[in-house]
Amino acid sequence: MKKAIVTGAASLIGQGICRALVDDGWTVAAFDLKPGPGHTRSVTCDVGDEASVNAAFAELGWDRLDLLVNNAGVAEPDRGPMTELSLAEWRKVVDSHLTGAFLMSRAAISVFGDEGVIINMVSTRACMSEPNTEAYAASKGALVALTHAMAISLGPKVRVNAIAPGWISDGQDLRPIDHAQHPVGRVGRPEDIAGAVLYLAGAGFITGQVLTLDGGMTRKMIYAE
Template sequence: MNKAIITGGAGLIGTGICRLLIDAGWTVASFDMKDTPQDLQDQGVTHVFCDVGDEASVAGAFAELGWDRLDLLVNNAGIAGPVNGPIETLSLEDWRRVTDSHLTAAFLMVRAAVPLMREGANIINMASTRAFMSEPQTEAYAASKGGLVALTHALAVSLGPRIRVNAIAPGWIAGDDDLRPQDHSQHPVGRVGQAQDIAQAVLYLTGAGFMTGQVLTLDGGMTRKMIYAP
């Protein structure tokens, strides 16, 4: 049975990934500082407490899990809020808090995971369309996601052909609460993205044997849309 570790497995996208992989017959572990939803644990998802940006915590989480093989690592964890305020008042501590949660965390997880990975294993990094386009005052988040894009192609070259490494760049992914008609209609596909959209892409990438070092953008077409003030 294939084995997967999902970081940030307790969040919106993470739970969607865990749920689809479990349904597809995978053995799944969620590394998160928040509790994995009980219904997922009841279905067999193993919850492991882990601060993925902390070296000792990552090492302890792998030791606690105790697996001797890993087929898939999804680096999905990270601080979600992209706005950091004016760059001239952004503290080094807050900059590092964001970049550690995304970029440093991916490095630490990959370093620990690679010795467990065999021929045909996959690493998937969760980037963002914010790696390619920005709103004001989002420097730490954008830099983290841009770094994940570069880390993806660097790892693909270093770890291939044994391990394939790709990234997913989600756009707006949300639950069903408090969304307006215009939130959906501004997307060329006619709706805001859902966690299952990302989960399906993860499952696709595990079988896309000729794809490595790539970024799969899932944003409902927004990065292909010219937006001008009316």
């Protein structure tokens, strides 16, 4: 049975990924500060802290790993005006997304079997922004670069790709206009991302790439009427 670690497993997207992997027959370890979804092994881990990551891998005790999904990270992009953004807050966001992916990937390398897969969760915010999202956008942009750098360094044994979600929701409190502005006609769902994880986990000729799942929003010209 194949084994996977999913970080940020208690989040909306993380839960969806865990459930899809379990349904597909994977054994899944859910790394998070909160318990993961059912049928996973929950391991408490602060991915941005080196000691916590090392302790989590030791607690897990696996001698083989097939897939690492680096999904953890501070969820709210808007951290307020840059002039008021503290260094501590900046580091909190960057560590949760970028440093966490580095620490988790570094720890996973020695546990991968004959083949391994790393999937980094980036964002369409790596290439487009709303105001007051500097730390989040910088983290995701750097994670895109880390993805192709690791793909070259770790290949051919380990394939490394990224998924860039757009607007993903559980479907609550959405307006018709929220759906209609997407070229596909709806806001994204966690299962959309989970399906992409399953695809990349088995796509043996793809590495160093970013798969964008945003319903076409980054290909749509938007002008004020």
